[in-house]
Amino acid sequence: MEKTVHVDLGDRSYDVVIGPGLLEQVGERVTPFLTRQRVVVVSDENVAGLHLETLRTGFASAGIEMEILALPAGEATKGWPQFSRTVEWLLEQKVERGDIVVAFGGGVIGDLVGFAAAVLRRGVRFVQIPTSLLAQVDSSVGGKTGINAPQGKNLIGAFHQPSLVLADTNVLGSLTQRDFLAGYGEVVKYGMLGDAGFFQWLEQNGPALAAGDMATRVEAVTRSVQMKADIVSRDETEQGDRALLNLGHTFCHALEAATGYSDRLLHGEGVAIGCALAFELSARMGLCSQEDPSRVRAHLKAMGMKTDLGDISGELPDATTLVELMAQDKKVVAGRLNFILARGIGEAFVTADVPPEAVLAVLQDALER
Numbered sequence: 001m002e003k004t005v006h007v008d009l010g011d012r013s014y015d016v017v018i019g020p021g022l023l024e025q026v027g028e029r030v031t032p033f034l035t036r037q038r039v040v041v042v043s044d045e046n047v048a049g050l051h052l053e054t055l056r057t058g059f060a061s062a063g064i065e066m067e068i069l070a071l072p073a074g075e076a077t078k079g080w081p082q083f084s085r086t087v088e089w090l091l092e093q094k095v096e097r098g099d100i101v102v103a104f105g106g107g108v109i110g111d112l113v114g115f116a117a118a119v120l121r122r123g124v125r126f127v128q129i130p131t132s133l134l135a136q137v138d139s140s141v142g143g144k145t146g147i148n149a150p151q152g153k154n155l156i157g158a159f160h161q162p163s164l165v166l167a168d169t170n171v172l173g174s175l176t177q178r179d180f181l182a183g184y185g186e187v188v189k190y191g192m193l194g195d196a197g198f199f200q201w202l203e204q205n206g207p208a209l210a211a212g213d214m215a216t217r218v219e220a221v222t223r224s225v226q227m228k229a230d231i232v233s234r235d236e237t238e239q240g241d242r243a244l245l246n247l248g249h250t251f252c253h254a255l256e257a258a259t260g261y262s263d264r265l266l267h268g269e270g271v272a273i274g275c276a277l278a279f280e281l282s283a284r285m286g287l288c289s290q291e292d293p294s295r296v297r298a299h300l301k302a303m304g305m306k307t308d309l310g311d312i313s314g315e316l317p318d319a320t321t322l323v324e325l326m327a328q329d330k331k332v333v334a335g336r337l338n339f340i341l342a343r344g345i346g347e348a349f350v351t352a353d354v355p356p357e358a359v360l361a362v363l364q365d366a367l368e369r
């Protein structure tokens, strides 16, 4: 059942290994990258509580010692205080340039630890062991690392590719339903942005995936990672095509900032709502048919996901404030925001040609629904 996707980036190339039971084999898998029999692992308290002993045994079976730092779980961790704590801990551990730092957790841990590895002694290698669905299909691959700033999402960071990604699909079994579905927001994004056949496959197989069928999980993670690997190999630092992976994210990041990076809105939930809004905007601009946003929303709803601004608990700012929050987006060029829109499901494209009043109107209507 095991699959390997190769991310082709010249001397920064690496494998993403996907399948059940990889934690138990972690020692033998990581050994080729080590210069000494020791790793430092950064995780979060939830993941450490559930899976750390399996990881420790996996390393010990290859004679590898492991030191561990467990950070608080959740998006609020992805900021300066826990970042500087992590860098200082890594220095206290006397991590050498030749060592491997292991990020063991969801996207929050992967992004923060990857960025710590990027700046530690001007760059040490790291291995991603993603434990959430979101991290397995998206954040562990492609080398975008970083933390949030008060001014906006992921505004401080670096491109730093991992040396290896081990996505053990067994660990997905301990995710809460909410965290699993948040990860599904990024899975379905791949279908919407570039593979109508995958979207259709998800309409049929999404329920089996959510129910825990292992072959379906391996297939969904592998197809997602393959698509991301292909895009990242073409455009590592987002000069063009990579922005397609940002479908739904301009809306999502503004909503995450507006909800204070709290558990009112998880990243993947914001991606699902953002994709629904991007398709709505595309239809209103006459780019795709009105059936496309309806089909997107119908599938998200069938999976039990958030699709509307009204699904977010508590008050939201008005549409003008949300548009102002979008101004910090990394896709702004010469003061003009680039959007990812779609000509249909699986046919996304990048454009700067979006009237601001159309964005405002979509948000105003969405806030009133």
Ligand SMILES: NC(=O)c1ccc[n+]([C@@H]2O[C@H](COP(=O)([O-])OP(=O)(O)OC[C@H]3O[C@@H](n4cnc5c(N)ncnc54)[C@H](O)[C@@H]3O)[C@@H](O)[C@H]2O)c1
Pocket (backbone or CB within 6 Å): 044, 045, 046, 047, 050, 073, 074, 075, 078, 105, 106, 107, 108, 109, 111, 131, 132, 133, 134, 135, 138, 139, 140, 141, 142, 143, 144, 145, 154, 171, 172, 173, 174, 175, 176, 179, 182, 183, 186, 266, 267, 268
């Ligand atoms: N770098 C990228 O390319 C990229 C891509 C997508 C998302 N992201 C970032 O990823 C973050 C979201 O990632 P996430 O959804 O994994 O969030 P997360 O890391 O906060 O994990 C979600 C929750 O699931 C828990 N968890 C993780 N694995 C578990 C397991 N196996 N069993 C039980 N609980 C588990 C965590 O403790 C946490 O409470 C955001 O900050 C987002 O910006 C980055």
Ligand SMILES: O=C(O)C(=O)C[C@@H](O)[C@H](O)[C@H](O)COP(=O)(O)O
Pocket (backbone or CB within 6 Å): 138, 142, 144, 153, 154, 186, 238, 242, 243, 245, 246, 249, 330
């Ligand atoms: O890898 C990418 O490129 C992505 O855009 C993937 C997104 O799912 C992810 O949320 C990413 O962190 C967003 O990047 P940003 O540059 O818009 O912060």
Ligand SMILES: [Zn+2]
Pocket (backbone or CB within 6 Å): 138, 186, 249, 267, 271
């Ligand atoms: Zn994302």
